[in-house]
Ligand code: SF4
């Protein structure tokens with residue numbers, strides 16, 4: 001409800017040049033961490049990691065503050081995905097056009113949730 005109220009308030013207030021500046025700055029600050037779910041990286045991992053799924057699940061913990069949801073969602077991934085460890089790769093072959101530090105974020109997801 002709190003999130004809904006915030007969203008409704010945002011819709012009803014004027015969007016200023018200052019708001020735009022702050023949003024652009026914030027967007028840049030979170031660029032390495034925040035997956036935009038664009039799916040451009042789909043199929044790039046030779047081990048079959050569904051990057052966007054694991055980063056979405058990590059976002060439940062890191063950005064929504066809902067650790068139990070992140071744990072449940074991670075546990076629902078197929079075993080072969082849950083067992084992958086990005087720390088075992090010498091280099092990550094996944095390239096994110098939006099600047100997400102994919103391997104770092106996946107390693108965090110696995111350390112936190114696996
Ligand atoms: S990691 Fe990057 S390329 Fe992959 S879905 Fe997220 S934003 Fe898109």
Ligand code: SF4
Nearest residue numbers: 045049086089092093
């Ligand atoms: S580090 Fe990159 S290449 Fe290795 S398993 Fe993770 S996503 Fe795949």
